[in-house]
Every structure is written in structure tokens, then in C-alpha cells.
Amino acid sequence: MPTIDPEAVVGSRITNQSLSRWLHSLPGVDKVGLEARTASLGTRSIKTDSKAWALDMAIKMMDLTTLEGADTKERVRSLCLKAITPDPTDLTTPQPAAICVYGDMVKHAKEALGKNKIHVAAVATAFPSGRASLPVKIADTKDAVNAGADEIDMVIDRGAFLSGNYLEVYKQILAVKAACLRKDGTRAHLKVILETGELETYDNIRRASYLAMLAGPDFIKTSTGKVSINATLPITLLMLQAVKDWFDQTKIQIGVKPAGGIRTAKDAIKYLVVVKETAGEEWLTPKYFRFGASSLLNDVLMQRQKLTTGHYSGRDYVSVD
């Protein structure tokens, strides 16, 4: 895998000033253009064959998520069973990419998933606020990795980012990435959550994307799902542009994961259109695009049943979650 020299990208030694200069030299986001572009992509009509493909792809890209204070071992177990057999009436249904849980639930998820290829992703670093000292964040990450997590979803320190302390944000991502290393030398995949709902402007989201990418994660992720503004199409498009430009510049391909608020198959298909038209087909794989979602799966399953049976399905024909 190619690596980059951050100093070469930024153009000087990494300091808060140089990062600031680099990030603020990025072109500003054309808000009106961005939103108009997303709106026009969202109106595209997807016909039957493509729709069937898109629904299956949406399931394969899904990080089936439960991140509640009230999560129990049993709840995680039932979610894992659902991931293993999403639709018991149709065994051709693909499995989602991963189960996304809190760190202490990783061992239960691993146990329930057994030999299945479904990954376990754990949120770490004082999710969702990210308000803890770095040693605590690192310990949080290591704990999840040691419990067997395949992927780590970390949150950036939005307070530091908004107050212009970019170096701090960058260093924390590097530190967490280092904490993802396993004893056997492999590394848990790292997703960096920007929490776009708290970043206020599109310009900030672009800057945060670049700052995160500089630290070399596997994914950048929109949101925690715990604030009022979660993933939106324009934000995802913006982040896809960022990873695409980054790829053109550095030959390093980074994935994007919108999370929170994606509840219907129709929404999911709109996202896939945006992926195809913004980043390109190279991103149209679970390796480089994921959905963080919980209720989305049932809606996709119902749409899938509609396509196979010819009549509309209902909530009675999918499992309760």
C-alpha cells in the first residue's frame, strides 16, 4: 500500500501554522452549487435491474449499528443473528459488511458472529463527544482492538478543530491509528468520524476531511448519529469529492461512510448514485463505501421483497429491531 509524506503534502514541517495555512488554502465550497448538484442527482430514476443491484449493494455496504446506552449482550446478539440471516424467507439476501457497536460489546458480537465474514466495528475515543484525554482515548481504542474489533470508528476532537487547533486533531488521529495496531502486526481499520453536524460550514467539513486524510485512515465518516444533523447527501458528496481528489493527488484510496438518518432504501440508492457520479465506480464497493444505519436494513429488505414477489411488503414480514 502506498504511503504519503505528510510534510510533502502540506509543503512544510507539520506545525499548527502550516496545517492551518494548508487547510485554509483549500478552495471554498460553492454551497448553492453543491446543493443543486445533489438535488439533481437525487431525482435520477433507477429502473428494476439496477434497483435490484443497488438494494443488494446497499446491504453489503451496511454497518448494522446499535449504539444505545440501553444495549445489552442479548440485543447485540440478536442484531448479529439478523446480520447473518437478514431475510429468512430469502436466503439469497447478502449479508451486511459489519456490525457496529460500543467497545464493551465487541466480544459479544464476535462470539455471536462466529466464523462469519461479517466484521465487528467498535466506536471508540469517548464516542460520541470525544471529550476525554488522549490516554483515555487510546486505552478505549486498545480495549476494543484487543477484544477483537476489526474496525475502529473514532471521533475527532471538534472543540480543538473549531478553535483552530488542527495539530492537536491530527496528532490524536495518528495516536489512535497507532493504537489500532494488533500484536501480530496487522491493524484494525480506522474510520474517522468528523461529526459534520457540529462543524457548522461546508468549508470546515472539507478542511476536516483533508486533515483526517492526512493522518491516513481507511475511512472518513460523517457523523455519530447522536446530534441533530446527521449524514446528508450534500455533505457526503463533498466528502466523496475530497477522497477522489486525494486519490488523484496521492494514489491513496480512502473510503467514505455516511451515518445517521439514512432510513429508506430510496435514500440509500440516492447515495449510491452520488458515489458513482462523484468518486466513481472504484468507490462502489463495501471496501470504500459504507452506510452506518440500523432501521435502513428493514426498509431495504421490504423493497427487495417487493421486487421478488411483485407486491408490496410490510413490517410484519421483517424482524423487529
Place this chain on the structure above:
Amino acid sequence: MRLEVKKTYKLFIGGKFPRSESGRIYKVNNHKGEFLANVAKASRKDVRDSVVVARSAQSGWASATPYNRGQVLYRIAEMLEGRREQFVAEIRELTGKSEKQANQEVDSAIDSWVWHAGWTDKIDAVAGNMNPVAGPFFNISTNQPTGVVAAFAPQDSSLVGLVNTIAPAIVSGNSIIAITSETLPICAVTLAEVLETSDLPGGVVNILTGNASELGSWLASHMDVNAIDLEGTSNAAELEMLAAENLKRVIRKGGYSRTGAKGSLQHILDLMETKTVWHPKGH
């Protein structure tokens, strides 16, 4: 000199008045065969959207107290009374009825709402039962709404037929997707405006204007619809077969009169399920 402001006749879905998703409209004529208005022509996707909102509205409506549901139904009667002149004018224009006949139809529609409003808290008293069982148990049968009802209103009635199709469904806590008479849909749109201002939660009643044959199979085969009322359909047998797939309750064509000021308790019960509870009792 000013231009007359014409009304756009739209659908009623989830408490809102959208145009048809398909953008289609069709012409409605008055009783003399002259052009009266363009009305939205509902499509398969409007049906789909209606079922989704009807499903999400149903549990809240069913868990409202019977007393509260009765008040809302009575409120509909009040609001309908306030629009009497508009309904009378529309019925006359559509059907050619005399003023007296049109007034009688509006009377019946209003009275039917009041009749149904009275039933909300009496259904169980009349149709529920404490069953005698051989054992130390209370055994109680109560009536529960069946869920989402799809109904085709009679084709030959502009107002009272629709009211006598909607009211028996929602009185017990069902939600409904009502397909109006294709040729007499004007009063239905006005009725939707009445419902919208009657404290009825959005999505409990959804009114679609359009062609019953086109929409019928989508509703009859829909797995998230629990009952179907075939009154206004022309292919009832075919739809009844589709409805069997998920064991929908079926009200057959011509089963109940829809022209009067009173409904039928049996009609209400046809759209309900019996729940029987065993409860241990001490010696």
C-alpha cells in the same frame, strides 16, 4: 374585472394535500356533461406512500381513548355542518340533485358521523364478552382494530357513500386509504379539507381520487394492508383472490347500504379482530 381563482383538486395523504406523484390529472364533468374540474389521478406510488403513512398513524389512533376518538368524529360532523353550503353546491353540480335532495344527503353524511362517534366507546360493551369457561379464569373477548384498511367508496355517491365507507373503519382505531368515486370526486376533496381541520391525526384517513381498477390490485396485494372494502370496485372477485395472500378481511360489494344516516355495527365489527384474554382468578 378580476379572474376567478380556481381550486386545484389534490390528494389527501398523511394530513397533507400533495399532487399525484405521477403528475397526472383527469377531467371531471358536471351532471350535464360539461367540464367541471381537473382532479389529481392517483398512481401506484401514491398508494404506496399512503399505506406507509396509514401504517405509521394507525397505532397512535388506536391507542387514543375511545372517548377521544368519539370527540374527534363528532368534531368532523361539526366541521362538515359549517361547510354545508359548499357541499350542497358541489353535490348539485355533480349529480344534478335538487337543493332539497342535496341537503338531505349532507344531513345524512353529518348524522352518520355523529352516529359513528357514539359507537367508539360502546363497541366492546355490545360486542365484547366475558366468556364462561370451566376453570379458575376470567376469559374476556374484546374487539381490536384490524389495522390498515383499503376501501373503494361507492361509485354512484359523491359524499354520503364515502362517509359511510370511512367512518366504520376509523371509529374503532383503524387507519384507511379510501379510493373515491372516479366520476364524483369533488366532494371527497372537500371532505378531506374537513378532516384536515377536525383534530384527526394526519395519516388516519387518506383520500385518493382516481381509477379504482388501476389502483385495486396494488392495494389488494399489499402485505401491509389488513382489510379491504370492495364496494366501489368492478373486479371484486379478482381483488378478493389477491387479498387472500395475507388473509385480509374482505368486505364484499353490496354488503352494506352506504346511503343512510346510520351505519351498521356489523360493518364496524367486520374491520375488527377479536382478542380473547385468559386471566387467572383467585379462589
